[in-house]
Amino acid sequence: MSHIKNREMIVETLREELVGPSLRGKPRNFAGNVHFNSSEEAYQPYQQENGEEVVQRDPPIVRYGVGVLYPIGEAFEGEPEQEADAEATQEEPAIRLVDDTFKKELEKAKEHAEREGEPDDDDLELPTYNTLKPSSMGVSFLAELPTDAVLTVTVLGGQYRPKEVTVMDREPYVWWLRKPISFEVGFNVEQLKVNSKVAKVFDAEPLKLSVEVFIRPHQSHHLVTVTLINRTKGATSGRAGNEMCLFQSELRATVTTPKSNAHILPYPSSPQTAFDEEEESLALLYRKRQTFAVGHGCAADWEVSSGQARAILIRSASLPAYETPSITPDIERENGIRLEVxxxxxxxxxxxxxxxxxxxxxxxxxxxxxxxxxxxxxxxxxxxxxxxxxxxxxxxxxxxxxxxxxxxxxxxxxxxxxxxxxxxxxxxxxxxxxxxxxxxxxxxxxxxxxxxxxxxxxxxxxxxxxxxxxxxxxxxxxxxxxxxxxxxxxxxxxxxxxxxxxxxxxxxxxxxxxxxxxxxxxxxxxxxxxxxxxxxxxxxxxxxxxxxxxxxxxxxxxxxxxxxxxxxxxxxxxxxxxxxxxxxxxxxxxxxxxxxxxxxxxxxxxxxxxxxxxxxxxxxxxxxxxxxxxxxxxxxxxxxxxxxxxxxxxxxxxxxxxxxxxxxxxxxxxxxxxxxxxxxxxxxxxxxxxxxxxxxxxxxxxxxxxxxxxxxxxxxxxxxxxxxxxxxxxxxxxxxxxxxxxxxxxxxxxxxxxxxxxxxxxxxxxxxxxxxxxxxxxxxxxxxPPPGLEEGDSFFARHARDKRTGELLPGRRYVGVFAPGLRSIETAQERAFAALLQAPMPFSPEERDPWWTLMLFFGSLRELGTSLSLFQSRVPDYLKAIRQRWGLDYYEMRRLRRPEELTGRLRNDEVPKALAKLEIACNADNMWSPESKPVSSPPVDVCLTSSIIEVGVDVDRLSLMAVVRQPKTTSQYIQVTGRIGRKWWERPGLVVTLYNPKNARDISHFEHFRSYHEKLYAQVEPTSVTPFSPSVSDRALHGVMAAYAMQMGNEAIQESPQPYPYELVGQLQTILMPRVRSVDPREANYFEEVFNRRAREWQTRERTKWYTNNQSEDIPLMVRAGEFVSSERERLSWKTPTSMRNVDAECQAHITMHYLADNESEDSHA
Missing domain, CATH: 3.40.50.300 (P-loop containing nucleotide triphosphate hydrolases)
Incomplete structure (x- = not known):
């Protein structure tokens, strides 16, 4: 089986665990009384005879957290309780999914992460958003609405009904049988134009689902918002709550007339009075990458009509996916031979x-x-x-x-x-x-x-x-x-x-x-x-x-x-x-x-x-x-x-x-x-x-x-x-x-x-x-190379296409996970990681290799440290739950033997060793089996990484990555995810991005998932560089002045900053001021003021030492920025950078009795 097909199987495994339904096991008739004569018989996975799902263990409301619509107005009240069933009574043998080496390495990494973790970021949290369970989803799009047009909305999903089963002579257990939901409603355009909002309700007892359409004029067309709302009344706690939720919810919309089904137009962008040269360039290059819809509480996807810049179908997506085209530097002659020199x-x-x-x-x-x-x-x-x-x-x-x-x-x-x-x-x-x-x-x-x-x-x-x-x-x-x-x-x-x-x-x-x-x-x-x-x-x-x-x-x-x-x-x-x-x-x-x-x-x-x-x-x-x-x-x-x-x-x-x-x-x-x-x-x-x-x-x-x-x-x-x-x-x-x-x-x-x-x-x-x-x-x-007329062809860099058909060759596939129903991003990680780790197990050892090592990227060491604890218990526990649901033998389960860390805390000589471990490929000799002996060098199971992997990590075998939360910049997102799927023609990459449902920025990225990934390079944020700003001048201009004298001066100047080097300081000012006026003329006056102030300080302080150690009585011209120094040196010496990066000052603590004096002073004035 090809790696491309295997990649699709991994995505489907992820969908099965997060969205559902999970169709495993043999068919069984669930009509009438259902009785099992033994725990072994009940322990197996089953399907209904019609091929629909049977949820045997956790109730659906616990089992799934993506694509679920809860009753409107329902608030979260702690984690749903798990119910006991026949499987829970099955005696579980002691299964070691995590070996001792894995545990030790995790503990070591966790200690470093906790010690070196950064403070929380300042992204906007949405506490209100997370107090209510999601009850609606929708999509907005722009459409032309002629009088004979019909807006058709199709709703798909699943409802779960309880079914009591008995095992031997025990009390009945509740299993859940999936019933598919599918209905279609049509809206007359003339009615929509009159009312602007129209709703139609569908009853599927006890579910009440409402399809609501809003339209508003936009120039000569109309903006259309289609929403699906679960208007069921009642609490979701207890058994009945499972029946009140719509699972695997999906919304589809079309606008058709007797003559055409392509009436959906590109979604309007924010009004802009003028484009600069770069924006005009991007508009040209990405003119064929149009956005046709945006999601609300879901992502939006669409199908485009052949040869037209119009869409024929808009759909919601709970687990969106988009495949970015591969870029090749290879140019081929007409005879198929590469143009190389x-x-x-x-x-x-x-x-x-x-x-x-x-x-x-x-x-x-x-x-x-x-x-x-x-x-x-x-x-x-x-x-x-x-x-x-x-x-x-x-x-x-x-x-x-x-x-x-x-x-x-x-x-x-x-x-x-x-x-x-x-x-x-x-x-x-x-x-x-x-x-x-x-x-x-x-x-x-x-x-x-x-x-x-x-x-x-x-x-x-x-x-x-x-x-x-x-x-x-x-x-x-x-x-x-x-x-x-x-x-x-x-x-x-x-x-x-x-x-x-x-x-x-x-x-x-x-x-x-x-x-x-x-x-x-x-x-x-x-x-x-x-x-x-x-x-x-x-x-x-x-x-x-x-x-x-x-x-x-x-x-x-x-x-x-x-x-x-x-x-x-x-x-x-x-x-x-x-x-x-x-x-x-x-x-x-x-x-x-x-x-x-x-x-x-x-x-x-x-x-x-x-x-x-x-x-x-x-x-x-x-x-x-x-x-x-x-x-x-x-x-x-x-x-x-x-x-x-x-x-x-x-x-x-x-x-x-x-x-x-x-x-x-x-x-x-x-x-x-x-x-x-x-x-x-x-x-x-x-x-x-x-x-x-x-x-x-x-x-x-x-x-x-x-x-x-x-x-x-x-x-x-x-x-x-x-x-x-x-x-x-x-x-x-x-x-x-x-x-x-x-x-x-x-x-x-x-x-x-x-x-x-x-x-x-x-x-x-x-x-x-x-x-x-x-x-x-x-x-x-x-x-x-300079760009051409579209982003996929600059002559020297082109989208890789099949020679025979002209179709795009496999690229890097991105999948988005947004799970508000799971309450926390940690729970989403636990389930997603377990699914991704277990998914390659059915493949042969050689087929597993691209997908065996799960690369995990975290925007901060704090987040990395939080996730480390998941691998100590929660991920292994969830792997066991997968085994039970899927009916796997013990040797078919994923064991975790080798974690790896690739973060900035590693020593320089440790980094090549870590990369060498990542190079170890899967083969029949290093895979675990009940008969196998311990392997000294197994392939890495999980590699936890930070921003260090943005550049320089080139391991061709890697093809699987999960990104926890949207990285701070698009540039970082591109660089980090570019580490996997490098041999795209053989083993194209798969990136799973997990979004935080409490974070406004993450929510926005999820709702615009396809639009964002379709124009990924166009989304790169402009960089900001202000070398002559007041903060930089105050912090480092004196360092440049000292450096110029230090490098250009004679031996006497190298030994001492006195006598004051008039000529050198004047030369430097002559060099710098035209540059400041050219780069940022607004800062020229302040820059010159700082320069002259520093020159006066240098001249009047008459320091004879450039720098000294803290024990010296001499006050030097410079002290190292961030170094603890006496108050006198703090006041009279230049704090001069030894690095281009921000350095926090060190501090020293000592015990003081001053507070007693303060108290005595207060008492005396009382």
Whole structure:
């Protein structure tokens, strides 16, 4: 059975548990007296002879909580009581569904969550909404209502009748027999127009169901609201209450005339006086994604007429589902062969071929596509969107021209062609090497040495084992061609143009900009082999992503160094190298700290590994702690692979003697080493740049010597990944410091200053021009690939379709769970999680794999901690209830053996281990069975995650996720859910979002479920970046001032802030004020006021120390923001950031007797 069919079965299992009906068991006649001669006979699941459901255990009002309409005005009064039945008397054997390891890991995670949990969010709660049980549901839509039109409303649902059954000689038990409800009512349009509200009642004793229709004019049409209300009188407590509820409720509406059944129009959006350029663009791209209805107390769904922008049917949805189309970067020629460009050709590794013909083909096909879209834009259908269409196609033509200019540049510039060939060669090697599986280290006791399996071998780059490596996707090579010349020529017109790669998760953005990095670094060396130092700054926001990309970039750097060693006469004697520049909590900032960390690893043979590198980036030999056993006579230091003390620091080398990097790897993680070596590529988080105010030695990264003079070229390329995360308070701080960083990266040694080239990438973006202007003060920005005329086709990125039929291929399916009848979102979680965990059990071990690991995302650690307790008892208990209802044998039940946590509290070295566990696939050997032995490495059952997984978690086997509550932003929702279903062509993803029925925002998202998911990328909220706002100026401007003096000043200034550096402070003000006036002129006056105030404080306070420890009597110019200091330092020193993020101040408590003095004072005045 295919994974796609299995996915549908999982959704149906979820529906069965939350909505019903559950049709399991063998048919039985329930007419007359029903008697069972044994508990075993009664214990089995049954259906009625007509195929309808029999609820045997809990009454329906307890069993189901989704799609239920209760009697009107009925209030919740605690949880409904469960009734005893024949199954409850069945003796239940002790079943262990949760093993001890699972329990221990849950307890550990729960402790961390409770300790580190965030405070409650400030989302609007609706207490009144939750006091009354839902008694109505409805849909609203816009329709044209000609005089001969008929509005037809169909109601579907289920009613449960009690049935007493007897088991042996015991008292009767109550079971419940489902009776389907289906009726249709028609409304005359003329009557509706006269009365505006019409109701029709349907009796199904004791149920009274009312279908009520409201209409109101809207321009030349009418807005129609159709509601279904349970107007039954009576309380739902006790047995009778079950009969008063409508279960599995569904509402359908059509508007028909004798000539047509398509009279439902797109739902009107909120009136808007004017659209900006971006809104016009979105209207064009999503013009075929119309909303036809909104839900009230339910979600709305619809069926669209073929070839018309009209709907023929509106329906309510209690468990809505929508499948977002898959995006593919693959472009196929007419003969079905992919349009790809082999790197070996471009690297010059194939005789008499330079690969330029393949590049010509990419450009030619893109230009042909643009011409076809230009013709399409002239059609009447696109006339309302003409302005946006013209703008989009102009951007496309500009991109095509820049690609052709880039190709021409390679053809006419020999040195550029050489750099391009080397870059392709290096990326080809990197891709082949990165696909190698981690080699195995074994200690050979015969000679007391390690051996590595498989044996070392040079990369086979012309005939790689993996056929998917060594080929550029069309968008990747197109981006390279566009950006080549401006990345290496400081005077190029596009040098200050920011390139923004916008592509969905998993499309290959990283490979695209790594290719550009390699080209630019080779180009600098070819032009001047002695021009060494840092060439590229690559910045991220999250340490998980930073560490992961460091592994990938290290492989590229090793490949580049391999090529340099072969061409030292051309590329110079200085190695290509890479450094990771992070905070001290992640990597050692000092050599002493590194030496101490290595000693601890040697002493303990376990624990935190701050050295990041866990495998040789060249040959995949393992590095770090050896997991095997060693003879007692062997020194403990030999248990550490690949790290060694040398020249007063800790160096990396490949532990395999056969590897060409056995003597040393060009990789650095210690800050002091990075400042000394000045690696070609430096990767870090944006936070790290706050240390520029504290570390004068960081100037070496920008080519500046101790005298404040530039001795090498500064970084010429800045890569900012995941741009959407550079927003809010973090983005504003980054924007302020960015003015400093750009100046440090600007080469002013010639008459014309050369600014760095900036490349950004993201998978989700809105208002990118405003964001880039605020961050980088650059007007020109190119979004690549530029959009075409619809969201499903930009030439370089298209909706994936079946070659034969043209139908959309499977995408990621989203399912919404809104369960007001279950009272709490925790109960909804318990039932949904149990259903999702049990659902794959009927599949074969290989078929289970995509659905075995349930990824759970929580917006806060507080919510994660609440849900952890569910897995300790409530979820296992519900799994047992499922077993009883379904009539399963014990070996058919889901056992929980391995939980995993992936949150920000994990240590850096724990994250790769957690990801490795997630890679373990299901197979016949690691599945539980009554005969099986304990498995040391079973696949993960449940992985509890937080925002850390937004980026950098790329595990192809994962296809199942539950999201607890709507995430704070659409961007986060897209990024998080993009972690599953990455191999959509084989195992498409399933996302179940659980909405909180007490939360207004969650309710709104549920009621607009299809509309929201149909235009998911269009729903991304604009980012806010205000780098020169008063709060940012007050908090950090003095840090930028100190950093500029610290980095640009001479040795005397580095030692002391006195004498006051008039010239440097004046230079900085000259640099900053034009930027402020350009980015946010409204803040210019206040910004200048703060600058001048800080300058006066610096000058008049005459501090002789930049900073001191708390024991010193000297009052320094700066103290660390958030650090506890004396009141005097608090008043007289600058609280200066050491991070770009908000830091709460520390506090110290001490016992005081002041209150006694206060009391005495009060007494004396009494």
């Amino acid at each position: 082999p790197m070996a050709l471009l690297a010059g590794l194939v005789e008499k071929q330079d690969g330029f013909g393949a590049l010509e083909e990419v450009i030619d096909r893109y230009e042909r596509w643009i011409n076809e879209r230009t013709q399409e834009a002239a059609t009447p259908e696109l006339f309302p969107y003409h302005k946006a269409a013209v703008h989009h196609l102009a951007d496309c033509r500009s991109a095509a021209k820049r690609m052709r200019d880039g190709l021409d540049y390679l053809k006419r510039t020999p040195v550029a062609k050489k750099a391009f060939q080397l870059a392709n060669h290096a990326v080809l090697i990197q891709q082949v090497q990165s696909k190698r599986t981690l080699r195995e280290a074994r200690f050979d006791r015969s000679n007391n040495r390690y051996k590595f399996l498989p044996p070392y071998a040079l990369p086979e780059i012309l005939n790689p084992e993996n056929p998917n490596v060594g080929r550029w996707r069309a968008f990747q090579i197109a981006f390279l061609l566009m950006s080549l010349q401006s990345s290496v020529e400081g005077s190029h017109p596009d040098r200050k143009r920011v390139e923004l790669i916008w592509f969905p998760t998993g499309g290959g953005k990283t490979e695209a900009y790594l290719g550009l990095v390699a080209f630019a670094m080779f180009m600098r060396r070819l032009e001047n082999p002695k021009d060494t130092g840092v060439h590229t700054l690559m910045r991220y926001t999250l340490r998980l992503l930073t560490a992961q990309q460091f592994q990938r970039a290290s492989a590229l750097t090793s490949a580049m160094e391999h090529l340099r060693q072969m061409r030292a006469s051309e590329l110079g004697e200085t190695p290509f190298s890479i450094g990771i520049w992070l905070g001290g909590a992640t990597t050692p900032n000092h050599r002493k700290a590194a030496d101490h960390a290595l000693k601890e690893l040697e002493r303990l043979g376990r624990g935190e590994n701050p050295f990041i590198l866990s495998r040789c980036p060249w040959c995949a030999a393992p590095m770090g702690i050896y997991e095997g056993s060693l003879p007692k006579s062997i020194p403990r230091a030999l248990k550490i692979l690949g790290y060694k003390r040398a020249e007063g620091t800790v160096r990396f080398h490949c532990p395999d003697r056969q590897c060409e990097f056995h003597s040393g790897l060009p990789v650095y993680v210690i800050d002091e080493d990075i400042y000394e070596v000045k690696p070609s590529l430096v990767i870090g988080t944006v936070d790290k740049f706050a240390v520029l105010a504290w570390k004068p030695e960081a100037r070496t990264l920008f080519g500046i010597n101790r005298l404040g003079k530039r001795e090498t070229s500064p970084p010429g390329l800045i890569i900012q990944d995941e741009l959407h995360l550079i927003s809010g308070p973090l983005g504003s701080m980054v924007g302020l410091y960015e003015a400093l960083i750009e100046e440090l990266c600007t080469d002013r040694r010639s008459e014309t200053a050369t600014a760095p080239k900036i490349i950004c990438s993201t998978a989700t973006i809105r208002s990118f021009r405003h964001q880039i202007k605020a961050l980088y003060n650059r007007e020109d920005v190119t979004l690549f």
